[in-house]
Amino acid sequence: MRHDIQPNERAYSTKEVAEELNIATPTVRKYGQILERSGYEFFKNGTRRVFVQSDIEALQTIRDTDKPLEEIAVELVEQQDSRLTSSTTDVATNDTYDMPLEDPNKMRELLIYISQELAASREMNTQLANDMAEMKENVGRLRQDHHVISSGIGNSTQKMNKLIDQQQKQYEEMLEEEKQKNDQLQKDIENMRQEQQKVWRAQNDFNTRLEATVKERKSGLEKFFALLFRK
Incomplete structure (x- = not known):
């Protein structure tokens, strides 16, 4: 499960992402479906996707790439997995060493x-x-x-x-x-x-x-x- 959202980070709707990237709303949904089929995780409000800045950057990469969409989607999933793993390690380290209850x-x-x-x-x-x-x-x-x-x-x-x-x-x-x-x-x-x-x-x-x-x-x-x- 994703846990990389930052405090007070802004969330975007599909329509807002389409306006941000200057692409059609159905195109945003299409890119999201391609990413999810490859294992990418989005935040969800019910069944609706909720986008944060890292998601917008991933969609922008798909929009601007010359590679096959399925291939670039796999690369983006690997980047997300690496980022989430690093985030988990940092949180565990901080909880274990930086904030002892005795201090x-x-x-x-x-x-x-x-x-x-x-x-x-x-x-x-x-x-x-x-x-x-x-x-x-x-x-x-x-x-x-x-x-x-x-x-x-x-x-x-x-x-x-x-x-x-x-x-x-x-x-x-x-x-x-x-x-x-x-x-x-x-x-x-x-x-x-x-x-x-x-x-x-x-x-x-x-x-x-x-x-x-x-x-x-x-x-x-x-x-x-x-x-x-x-x-």
């Missing part, structure tokens, strides 16, 4: 990063909610206009309403999915905070015991030297 500073940095991601997620949720409100308003207008112009065409009205309901359901599902992700992220942050508090308490207990030991040994040395010089 409060690293833990604090991680919490800051997660907080930033949570803020970005909340901003995305707000944007989705605004888009949903605008969509509902547009749907309301569409329904009114449709009622005026298609009062005598019952079959067309049913098809239009079905399409509008499907569109509205899709946006509601996307909003619910983002809400669930946001809730999970909040739970993860709370777990990290609890783990950090445990580490800090353990460190404080150790410091307290160490300080007591040092004072005890210092007091013993002072008594020893006092007796030594008194003789």
Whole structure:
């Protein structure tokens, strides 16, 4: 499964990719099908492909190549596999060595990063909610206009309403999915905070015991030297 998307990286629709590469929308779908047959992975929203910058670069390579499409598709799949493997290794290395739970500073940095991601997620949720409100308003207008112009065409009205309901359901599902992700992220942050508090308490207990030991040994040395010089 793909995991190479960057924080706050923009996602493109098929239509946006077609405009970006100056090719027809069916051509984008054709290139995507060729890549998938060779093993290339796209992010998906249901059955729809969602494109990121690396995908656009792959499609641009297909557009500009003189090689057979199936051959260049295999090369692009190999490049993606190499990139995903490298990304997995980097993540594993960072998780193992760069952020040990015993280091409060690293833990604090991680919490800051997660907080930033949570803020970005909340901003995305707000944007989705605004888009949903605008969509509902547009749907309301569409329904009114449709009622005026298609009062005598019952079959067309049913098809239009079905399409509008499907569109509205899709946006509601996307909003619910983002809400669930946001809730999970909040739970993860709370777990990290609890783990950090445990580490800090353990460190404080150790410091307290160490300080007591040092004072005890210092007091013993002072008594020893006092007796030594008194003789």
